[in-house]
Amino acid sequence: MPSDESDSASFKRAAAERAVDFIQPGMVVGLGTGSTAAYAVRRLGALLSAGTLKDVVGVPTSRATEALAASLGVPLTTLDVHPVVDLTIDGADEVAPDLSLIKGGGGALLREKVVAQASRREIIVVDAPKLSPRLGTKWPVPVEVLPFGWRSQALFLESLGARVVVRLALDGAPFHTDQGNVVLDCDFGPISDPAALAAKLESRAGVMAHGLFLNLTTDLLVAGPEGITHRVRGA
Numbered sequence: 108m109p110s111d112e113s114d115s116a117s118f119k120r121a122a123a124e125r126a127v128d129f130i131q132p133g134m135v136v137g138l139g140t141g142s143t144a145a146y147a148v149r150r151l152g153a154l155l156s157a158g159t160l161k162d163v164v165g166v167p168t169s170r171a172t173e174a175l176a177a178s179l180g181v182p183l184t185t186l187d188v189h190p191v192v193d194l195t196i197d198g199a200d201e202v203a204p205d206l207s208l209i210k211g212g213g214g215a216l217l218r219e220k221v222v223a224q225a226s227r228r229e230i231i232v233v234d235a236p237k238l239s240p241r242l243g244t245k246w247p248v249p250v251e252v253l254p255f256g257w258r259s260q261a262l263f264l265e266s267l268g269a270r271v272v273v274r275l276a277l278d279g280a281p282f283h284t285d286q287g288n289v290v291l292d293c294d295f296g297p298i299s300d301p302a303a304l305a306a307k308l309e310s311r312a313g314v315m316a317h318g319l320f321l322n323l324t325t326d327l328l329v330a331g332p333e334g335i336t337h338r339v340r341g342a
């Protein structure tokens with residue numbers, strides 16, 4: 108591992124690059140978003156450029172990932188052309204023991220979930236500090252809401268027990284997702300019943316997506332000082 112790379116970055120890279128080993132020639136591959144997934148995209152780009160891997164097409168989960176993959180010469184496609192994805196490699200913000208996740212720290216939660224639900228295999232790659240005994244312990248739940256009526260959604264989320272913060276961009280203006288929506292970061296504290304919370308969020312008009320990813324992870328690769336561990340859901 109390069110000496111100028113932080114431990115966190117080197118662990119993220121190690122997990123992401125290991126995940127790329129699961130890609131086979133001819134696959135449709137979902138390309139996740141964020142700093143960890145970006146290592147996988149770079150590795151895939153390098154393998155394709157070298158000719159070590161062939162005939163792979165990528166489905167990006169955000170405009171940022173699309174731009175990165177395109178810059179590396181990774182052939183891209185869409186779910187319209189390939190509605191079933193063989194394998195997706197994505198990061199996460201928090202991972203519970205049952206492999207449920209909080210995602211959306213980069214604001215790509217909606218497209219990431221669409222691609223995850225279209226994927227036969229969802230490989231999540233993280234560094235060890237993201238492991239958590241219970242979702243909500245370390246990270247708020249991002250909730251993507253329509254700009255129309257967003258303050259009403261904030262009140263609704265507070266009524267569910269959340270401390271709600273409107274996500275801002277680096278320039279201090281409200282952050283907007285690739286869909287032009289607003290993100291409300293909702294601190295519920297440790298969540299005792301993520302499925303019940305997800306159901307409440309999904310029943311609300313104006314909530315376009317939330318960062319609880321339940322029953323979607325098939326594989327988890329965690330990198331830490333002791334190396335990389337691979338967990339498979341249900342195993």
Ligand SMILES: O=C[C@H](O)[C@H](O)[C@H](O)COP(=O)(O)O
Nearest residue numbers: 141142143211212213214215
């Ligand atoms: O919206 C962003 C995604 O869900 C990311 O995969 C997640 O935030 C993890 O990002 P990172 O790999 O940069 O920690």
